[in-house]
Amino acid sequence: MNYRHAFHAGNFADLVKHATLTLLLDALTADAAPLTVVDTHAGAGGYDLDGELARRTGEAAQGVFRLMAADDAPAPFDRLKAAVRRGNPGGGVRFYPGSPSLIAAGLRKGDRYVACELRDDDVALLRQTLAPFPGARAEQTDGFAMAGREAGKGGRVFILIDPPFERSDDYARIAATLAAVMLLDPDACVAVWLPLKDLETFDSFLRSIEPACADLLVVEARLKPLTDPMKMNGCAMVIANAPPGLEPDLSAAAGWVVARLGETGGKAEVWRTGA
Numbered sequence: 600m601n602y603r604h605a606f607h608a609g610n611f612a613d614l615v616k617h618a619t620l621t622l623l624l625d626a627l628t629a630d631a632a633p634l635t636v637v638d639t640h641a642g643a644g645g646y647d648l649d650g651e652l653a654r655r656t657g658e659a660a661q662g663v664f665r666l667m668a669a670d671d672a673p674a675p676f677d678r679l680k681a682a683v684r685r686g687n688p689g690g691g692v693r694f695y696p697g698s699p700s701l702i703a704a705g706l707r708k709g710d711r712y713v714a715c716e717l718r719d720d721d722v723a724l725l726r727q728t729l730a731p732f733p734g735a736r737a738e739q740t741d742g743f744a745m746a747g748r749e750a751g752k753g754g755r756v757f758i759l760i761d762p763p764f765e766r767s768d769d770y771a772r773i774a775a776t777l778a779a780v781m782l783l784d785p786d787a788c789v790a791v792w793l794p795l796k797d798l799e800t801f802d803s804f805l806r807s808i809e810p811a812c813a814d815l816l817v818v819e820a821r822l823k824p825l826t827d828p829m830k831m832n833g834c835a836m837v838i839a840n841a842p843p844g845l846e847p848d849l850s851a852a853a854g855w856v857v858a859r860l861g862e863t864g865g866k867a868e869v870w871r872t873g874a
């Protein structure tokens with residue numbers, strides 16, 4: 600496992616993923632039902648954008664730095680922006696929250712959060728990030744397997760699947776995990792982050808998961824036309840059992856990312872399978 604999210608923290612793909620995540624968390628905690636969240640690939644929890652790894656790629660320059668400087672970012676980014684401000688009480692944008700910080704901050708009494716990470720270094724950081732949150736725990740374990748263990752225990756379940764896609768079987772493992780979760784809990788909300796390289800790969804992934812879940816909400820942020828399959832030309836979130844009514848906010852968030860950070864020929868789209 601070579602992937603470290605610190606190289607990519609706060610880039611355009613994180614903005615799409617984390618805006619979507621905060622919108623889903625708000626909707627899933629809108630009533631009093633307790634929520635269990637499983638973050639199958641949690642990473643370190645939060646990132647120092649001034650650190651060596653982040654500075655080596657500079658990806659945040661075309662991501663969170665632009666977001667925080669913009670005066671036209673739409674309201675669906677408000678939660679993410681507030682989290683960035685909380686993490687940087689002295690001002691500026693040095694620290695960027697990963698999915699664990701965003702999820703843990705939204706936990707209510709009675710909610711549970713299981714964050715899975717395999718790497719020794721990142722799980723140590725993850726444990727520090729989650730230490731202040733009694734409802735949250737970090738596990739050094741395979742997140743795909745954990746999703747299957749937590750689904751079906753009862754109560755409302757939300758699973759975030761955000762693999763590094765450095766293994767050729769990541770797509771197949773996502774599909775198998777989604778199918779297993781849907782059998783155990785057909786109402787579970789499952790959000791998957793995906794790179795958009797070429798349409799064939801994305802379409803065949805969607806076809807592979809449709810039998811397990813007929814209700815899929817897809818958020819696509821293509822920063823440029825998908826003409827070079829060797830590049831990450833954009834990203835997508837695919838959400839099973841998304842709470843209703845999120846489409847306008849998701850469109851606004853993805854639309855802003857494409858319009859402000861994309862190139863000519865980029866496109867943002869939010870659609871449901873079968874619609």
Ligand SMILES: C[S@@+](CC[C@H](N)C(=O)[O-])C[C@H]1O[C@@H](n2cnc3c(N)ncnc32)[C@H](O)[C@@H]1O
Binds near residue numbers: 640698718
């Ligand atoms: C894209 S990063 C996660 C970023 C994080 N979700 C966020 O938004 O802040 C993927 C992480 O998954 C970890 N990882 C890879 N395979 C895993 C597995 N099978 N189970 C748990 N973690 C895994 C990697 O070490 C890496 O830190």
